[in-house]
Amino acid sequence: MSIDAAGLLAWYERERRDLPWRDPAVSAWQILVSEFMLQQTPVVRVLPIWLDWVARWPTPSATAAAGSAEVLRAWGKLGYPRRAMRLHQCAEVIAEHHGDVVPADVETLLTLPGVGSYTARAIACFAYGQWVPVVDTNVRRVVARAVHGLADAASPSPKRDEEEVAALLPNDASTPMFSAALMELGALVCTARAPRCGVCPLSSCAWREAGYPAGTAKPKRVQKYAGTDRQVRGRLLDVLRDSTSPVTRAQLDVVWLSDTAQRDRALDSLLVDGLVEQTRDGRFALCGEGEG
């Protein structure tokens, strides 16, 4: 079974969200920035950060010229701050080795820090209009349901997933819009929880035709957040983002009093990740403080 491209595209024209990075005037770099920010992060939280970001640093070289500490501050509480460091590194590589132009081919894109199988293809497709499959969690879910009649996608397998989606793509200039529409359908209608099948534009869906069978996949264990090292890291970084001068160990210690071993482990991991650095006098700061 294939996907009803005509129905999908008509629905997309009608219902698509008016997201700023979809404006045709937006540069490949700014699309790349949006893709980094959107990794595992809802659109509504990315919007304000992205708007400020591209106004402040519109090009890779402008981003590279900023210090990584300022980049981490601009990232704010978007989450997964290692993405901000990788975005900064990505800007440096593009500025230094690619003439300040985002590469257009998937192979080269895959060499960039923080660019994996999804992001490389999203840039090639949405920024450069290339015929390449773009497979994110939304696309995998839509295909699992509409094509295979399954409630949930199997565990990701990039090569296999991309081959399968490639076979569904239209062989014309509508490919980028088709991929954007598949993702949009997964985000707005064919959602993970409480899908809105009553308003689905697809003329055929294997899952619907099978009577919406429940999923059989074993429930993937959801990772807790409260009490984890990630929460401790978040609190430590919060202190460092709010201070333009290095802070003492004591100023960091107060954010996590219940488990000192865990607190030490979290701080050490931030140092290892290159998000935090220690000054010669033993205080702590965001990495790259004073640069840029």
Add this chain to the structure above:
DNA sequence: TAGTCGTGGGG
């Protein structure tokens, strides 16, 4: 391959 890595909103 499975675990790690933030954060906050909604059911």
Add this chain to the structure above:
DNA sequence: TCCCCAAGACT
């Protein structure tokens, strides 16, 4: 309240 989830990458 608690739990699930949101345009993944990396090890």
